[in-house]
Structure formats: C-alpha cells, structure tokens
Amino acid sequence: MNDNLDLRRRALVKGVAAASLLPVLGSNLMGCSDSSDRRIPDQAPEPGPVGVAAEFRHGVASGDPTTDRVILWTRVTPDEPGFVEVEWEVAAEEDFSTILASGSGTTDEAVDFTVKVDVTGLAAGTAYFYRFRVRDRVSEVARTRTAPAGATASAAFAVVSCSNYPTGYFNVYREVAQQPVDAVLHLGDYIYEYAPGGYASANAEALGRVVEPATEILTLADYRTRYAQYRSDPDLQAAHAAHPFIVVWDDHEIANDTWREGAENHDQETEGEFSARRAAAIQAWYEWLPVRPPTSTAEIIYRRLPYGDLLDLIMLDTRVIGRDQQFVYPDFVNGGIIDVDATRAAVGDSGRTLLGAQQLAWLEEQLAGSTARWQILGQQVLMGRYALPSPILEALEPSIGGDDTLAAGTAAVLAAVAAKNKAPGDRTLEEQMLLDSAIPYNLDAWDGYDFERNRVLDFVAQLGSRLVVLAGDTHNAWASQLRSSTGEVVGVEFATASVTSPGLDAVLGADAAALFAPLMSVLVDDLVYANFLDRGYLTVAFAEDAVTAEWRYVSTIDSTDYVENEAAFQRRVVQRADLVLS
Template sequence: MTETSSSCAPRPELPPVRRRTVLAGSAVAGAAVAGAAAVADPWGSPAAQAATSPYFQHGVASGDPLPDRVVLWTRVTPQRDATPGSGRGGNVTVEWQVATDTRFLHLAARGTYRTGPAADHTVKVDATGLRPGTRYVYRFLLNGVPSPVGRTRTAPAATAVPDRLRLGVVSCANLQAGYFHAYRHLAQRDDLDAILHLGDYLYEYGPGEYGLGRDNVDVRRHVPAREMVSLADHRQRHAQYKQDPDLQWLHSKYPFIVTWDDHETTNDAWRGGAENHQPATEGDWATRRARAHRAYDEWMPVRMNGTAALGDGTRLFRSLRFGRLAQLSMLDLRTYRDEQVAYPAVDARVSDPARTITGRAQLDWLKDALGTTQVQWKLVGNPVMIAPVTFAQLPTELLDPVNDVTHLLPRDGSPYNVDQWDGYTDDRRELFTHIRDRGIRDTVFVTGDIHSGWAADLPYDVATYPLGRSAGVEFVASSVTSNNLKDILGVPPRTGSLAVESAIRLANRHVRYLDFDSHGYSVLDVTSARVQMDWYVTGPRDQRGAGSTHAVSFQTLAGTNTISRAAGPVGGR
C-alpha cells in the first residue's frame, strides 16, 4: 500500500466536520449509520466515538509518538461485503488529516493512503512534520465522509525536561473472559500522555476455551468461532477487538505504545513453536507466526523495524524518548526465546548460558539503552516478569561450589514460573551485572503477563537480600480480564490466595506487594523525583459498566533503586 503526505499551513477551504446526532449503542450499531463524527466533545463517551459511517467501523488509533511524528491507524470498509479477512473489496484512496483544532481548519499535516484487500483495508501512516510535545486531533476521509476524530500527542523534544510523564498501563485483555472496564476507566481520564500495553492485546482461543472463571464461561464469544490459525482468522479477531466500544474509545483518546506477548500468536510461544500449537493439524509454526505478525502489523498503530510501512520486517523491540526525563525500551520476549523447561522447574537448564529469552541482538541493544546518560529514568516495557520469584535459594558463595560438582541446582533457587525471566536466568544475570558494573541507576521495569499486581526490588543476590543491593525495581500490572488465581481456584477474593501470597513474600523478601485476586489497570507517573505506580481494581468482569477503585500505590525515589509505599494516587479522575 502507498502513502503520500505533507505538512500543511491552515486550509480554511477544507470542509469542517459538522456535529450530528450519534445513535446510541456500540461501535457495531453506529457503523451501520451514515453521518459525521461529533466534535464538540468527541471524547466524552464511547457512543460519541462510535463510527457513524459504514466506512469506519473499527475506529481510529494512534501510537509510538516521537517528537516530530506519530503513527495513525484506521480500517475502512469500502463496501458492505469487504469484511475483515474476506479478501473482498477493491483498492481505495483514503485521505488523512492532522490538525490543531477539532474543526480541522488549521492542518498540521495531511496525506493520502492507498489500501485494499492485500492489507485487509487497513490504513497505517506516519504523520510527520509535527511539533514536539503538542496535542493534535486527526481523522480520515473516504469519498468525503469523515471518520471519528482521534486525539494524540507527540513526545517532547529530545532536549526538553518535562515536568512529568503519565502512562496508563494494561495487559492481558481476553474478550471471552469479560468486558473491558479498564479501558473505559482510563478513557475517562484526561491526564495521561499515552497508554502502555504490555501484551496479550487479544487471545487466540475459540469459544468455550479460557473464558471466565473455572468453568470458562464465554461472557462474549470470539469471532471467528475457533482458535485463530489462518491469516483470515487473525484479521477477524483483531477486527472484533477493535469494535469493542471501550477499547475503541481509549484508542481514539490516547496514543498506544504496545508490545506482544504470547497470545497474539498462541500460548507459551517460543522461537520454534508453542505449547498451544499442534503441527499435525495447524501446520508449520513459522508460517503460523508469520500470519500473526502480519495481522498485528496491519491492525496495530505500531512501528515494526522502525517504520509504519507494512511488510518491511517484524522487529518489535524499540525505544521511545520523552525528553531528558525518560526513555522507554519496549521488549519482545517471544520471538527470540528458547523453549521453556518443563515443570517441575528444579532444573539447572534455567541457568544455562546457551539458553536465552531475549536473543543476543536484543540483549545487547537493551544494555546499550540502559547505559544512556542522556535521560534520567530508564523504563523498560517488559512482557514477562523479571524479578526472581524462587524457593529454597542458596547464597551464591554456597551454590557455586555445589554446581561446580553437580551442575544440578538453578543459580537462583527453584523458580515458580519458568515462562518468565526465571526460566532464563543467565540473560537476567548478564543484564543485572551490566547495570551494577556501570553504576546505572533509576531503572524501572513495567510488566504484564502474570494476571496479578506486584511491586518488587531487583536484587543481585536474592538469597541474601536485603543485605545486598538492587539493580532497579519492577511494577507489574494486573490483567484487564484474564483469569487470576482466585478465578482458577473458584474462591472469593482475598481468601485462598492469601496463603500463596504470604508464602511467596516470605521466601522472596524483595517482593513488596502482591495481589493475586484483582483485575484492572495501573497508572505510571514519572517525575524527576520518583516513579510511582497506582493500581486500580475494576468490578465484576461479566457486568457492563462496572466501577473502579484505587487499591494501592508504590514508588521508587530517584537514585535509590528500591521500592517504598506512596501516600496515594496521582492526578484526578
């Protein structure tokens, strides 16, 4: 697909978007009605952002903000039967506009994009020539009919020192397991700069698999009604998620910064396969993964291989700067990793230097990124947990002589989850040694995947901590909807999980906070003095419109590399 663009002076002759009555209901209902997007308060409710033209049924989105550009995305339905994954419909030219006012009288950039069935009629452009640290609105037009209006913001200039950076943090949103309350509550805020999505943006399972609670109840059924394997399956599933009104609202309001975990392809993915992939019936793994990556590239507002162009590569790890305050390094911990060791995990292979979770190129890139002296805070968008969570660990000075003889014991004790960095401890040890040897401070890992809330220091030697030092801290966000421990056990919250949480914290003194029971979202607030994470808990997943309450806040003060309790949440709702 092709794109043309230009920066623009004000163009008052362009037709403004006129306010129309928006039909009540979801984006799916609104998509059937022709009209124009509301602009008086275009981010006031999901209904106000529902697509009011059959051309734009999947909303609008932006992502990966840089000082002079941002990725813009939409999907067009040029004719009724040109549904996602169908391959039907011809090529069309879509206009895109970026403006400083909601009537689009003062354009900052504009262009056209040619799309068609080869790209599943998705539109993905890099809007360039923008000003740093500036809020913009954007829209698309097909045949003169406008899309909903989106809002976005560029990153500060590289030399700027912003007062703060504030991110919404989410992960693990399984549509079959419930409604996306977290997205709605984040969209109701007006104090965020971007949304950090740490993986499992969508799930591969078919109906009846991995739904709500122990019985796997489908609160909503996946489309298509099977596990996604083919390219058409992936495209249809992305389209279904993009029609959720709460996700569509959040996308229209803030730029997303995303990475994938495993369910964008399939469960427990690694470079050569996955736990939930059966070659005999589902074909070649490399082919299946390539389909997943292609659909992700088409349907997500993200740069892969550093560009918004489709099909130019699958490298997702990248860094984004926010002036001199923070750098955010986004990791890909599925594409390059070796296969997980089997449970139970008393297996010395978790410490084998030949095994990797990052791959050599990505680990070297991350070490370079953490070593930069041009920014204060080194944030890492981390799909799986890096803090050690182990049992029966021995001090290093006792463990090394034993392994010199036996080679039987994991270097950091017996891990409880080998799907995370605990299953690849040599990569973690190399990274932490790099931080220690170069005196790197103010490193914060922000993590998803594990469907629970955590706050932890990152000890160099877990067995002797807190006598030793910490390489940094980790904040882990809970899941949006995916089942957690209480759901799997089928018990009320704060009952059966308490004993497990106590046992983990007793054996891991660096873990400051742990909640195995809650679903929700977090807000990460960065200033020169500290980085703070606020955890919010949302109500029942099977009830529309459930509320949200603040649960707890933790922080790391500049220069400490450790966690402490914060007085309360930041900002206003």
C-alpha cells in the same frame, strides 16, 4: 516491496507534515525504508473501482510517538469490493479550525483495508487531534500526543496487558481512556487465539462475547477476523482514541507459550508449520495495531522511545525473536518430587537465552548510551526473583500434586510462612531445609533464564542506571525490588493486572487468592506487593527524582455497570536516590 502494490498507493500531502498513507503489513515491510522517506506515485490503482464508499467500524488509533511524528491508524469497511480512497487530517483544535497536516491514499483487501499514516513535522510534547474521511463519511475525532524533547519535568503512562475478549467486558480500557497520561503501554496479549469455548470463556455466551471465527485462529484470515472483533469493542476504541499506544506482543498474539521455534498451543502435525502461523499472526499484528513499520525485519519489535531528558523507554521482545523453549516443572520431577539442584542448574545455564544475542547486545548498547534520569524497560514477563519452597510448587502443580492440590498447597504455604517468620536460629532442621529448597516460581518468566537476567542486572549495576521494569503476562499485580547477582539494589519492577484474563483467583479460588498474596510477600524477599484477585491497570508517573506507581482496579468485568474498586487501590513511590521499594 511488491511493485504493483506500491504503484497502487498514492498520497497528497500538505501542511507542516510530510507523510505517506501506508496500509502496512509485516511481510511487505521487509526491506522498506522508513515510511516518512517514501513517496508514492500519484497513479490511479487498477484494476477495480477506486474510491468506493466505506465506514469506520473499528475506530481510530495512534501510536509510537516521538518528538516530531506519530503513527495514525484506522480500518475501513467498504460497501463493495475495490480500492478505498481515505483522507486524513491533523489539527491543533478539536473543531479542526486549524488544520496542520492532511493527505490521502488508498487501501484494499491486500492489507485488510487497514490504513497507517506516519505524520512528521510535529512539535514536541504537543497534543493533536486527527480524523479520517471516506467521501461523506467521517471517523470519530481522536487525540494523540508527541513525546517531549529536552528538559522534561514529568511523564505518565498507563500500563495494560492480557485482554481476553470472551472473559468479560473491557471496563479497564474505559477507565484508561479517562486517565491523564502521555501514552498507554500495552505489554502484550492484546488478543487471544483460542476457539469458542476455550480459555476463560465460561460466560462468553451470556455476555454476547463468543469469539470469532468459530475455530482456533491459525491463518491470516483467522487472525484478521479476531482483531476485527476485538477492535469493534467500544471501550477498546475509546482508549485508542484518547491516547497514543506503544505496543509489544506477548505469546497469545500467536499462540500460548510461544518461543522462538514453536508454542505450547501449536501442534505441527495437525496445524501445519509453526513458522507459517507466526508469519500470519505477525502480519495481522502490524496491520491492526498503530506501530511504526520496521526498517529491517517484521519480527523485530524492540525499540527505544525517549521522553526528553527524563526517561528512555526501551521496549523489548522477551517472547518470540530469541527465546529458548521454556521449561516446565514436570521436566524436573524425580520420584514424585521436583529435583531442586537440577532445576537450578537448568535455569542458570549460561547458554540459555530469553532475548537472543542480537537483542541483548542492543539492550546493553541502549542502557550504556542512555543519559536520561530513568531507564524504563517495557516488556512482557516478570523480571524479579520469585523463588518459593519446592513443596509449594509440587502441591500446586496438577501433574505432580495429589487430588486436592489446593489443600496441599495451602498447607505448604502456611508451613513455609511459619518457618520464614522465625529467626534462623529458632528454626528446626526441617524448617530450614524447607526454606532452602526454594526454586523459581515462574519458569516462563525471567526466573527460567537466570543467567541472562543476572547479566542484564549486573550490567545495570555497573552503569549505575536508574532502572524501572514494567511487566504484564501473569494477569496479577506485582511490585518487586530488583537486585544484581551480588544482592545490590539496581531497580524496581511494577507489573500490571490484566484487563480481563483470570488471575490466580481462577486457580486458587477468591478466598485463597486473597490469602496467598500477602503470604507471598513474606516468602519472597524482594516482593513488596501482590494482588491475585482483581482486574485492572497500572499508572506510572515519572518525576525528576521519584516515580509513583498506582494500581487501579474495576469492581467487575461481568457487567458494563461497574465502579472503580477503591478498596483495592495501591500506591508505591520510589526515590531515585536509593531505588528502594517499600
């Protein structure tokens, strides 16, 4: 920790909590102890004026709830340069008639005027209200909730991902704010890195949602500006004010298709070292999101959050810390067709990793040590086995298919469905060969790292865990059975649709996307539900013996005048006894 910066922080704590006001940045967290153990000297910051006036343009937020603590966050916009003194309060009632904890501290431009408080000494499973103050300016009042302890009968979460600001309005966040859940799980792509006019920006100017800055974001200043724009959105602010968030990053918090040492959307020759870009992106992420400071390295975000004896929420990083570079299908093209055997061999390579050795060992330790009734993985990419006949993937891959990829893809899908609907003995040799050519659909997901997926699911089978995997990333909704390498049912996967980012409807067209979703469920044995058309979110409600997943959608993201799309609503219930998804 920078000693000068440390000396500029000061806190006055009273009430039941012992907490520090921490403006947090990833680079300065390296080697720091847990924030609740830090005591910041009561020394006035210098140089520069102290306590300049400021306002709260980016809302407030809370996150990473445990049984006795929660992170509180805000960001202030000062009227003039200098250090800003910020006060905070936590109360039992919305009118703050009973203040349980309070304190103050300073923030400055070194951390983009962001503020974090790790409030401790709270009661388990309890709702609290909080607010911030700078002189006579007071933030909005927001609500948070700690995790339960001991015997716990139920818990519920909203699950979101993939919110591209220029694509449309954040109506999904507005809906999430109104849901009666314990917390919101954000599984990544909280922001996107593209320049104006880039990915999914066709309506941005008309909607008044052209991104800032006016370039692809590369530097710390760029990432901070983009977060500031996103956090100015009133619907996102409403969701944060209503519920604590539990957050992990995916690729677009850095750059598209990020992996351990690079990204598809990063050109080292023109954009500099990827490591510098990644460090800037991670620093801004820690500054702008209500996540607890790490105790070792700022790049480790995997963590376990227990909810009583009901469930262990295990948050993973399948994107940055350990991932080998993802394959793409042109890697396996031979003579204009995909080499099926080469593809299978590559994704099944025992040396290939998605999590990295350290995180994989940690995950197995958490699973083995869990005594909760449910084990929940909150992570970025699909874990289910989504294999499709290779001619479908050849037809839909622009670099392989012809001029009319949609027509060719539709024909290939219909041919495969016709073959799949026949009894094995009634299929022609060509039809059976078509089905036998199935290869992974999404090489960026666990499908591209099959050996490690088998290791995790086989370990789950050995333990007898009751596994529920939550995923985002694809912009579409999915529900799948999870099986070990021997075909044993070991869990279920629920994947959320996107907040705004376009799904397969943008690739296939709305009509084809509506047609393909049920056909995909015919072709993929473990897939029981898919929606390729609608934007929305997922809620998962856990009870002692069952989990209920509900997919909810909004009618439009092109206008703030919307309704819930009740026709697209979907509910699935899984019994703990058999984990069978129907």
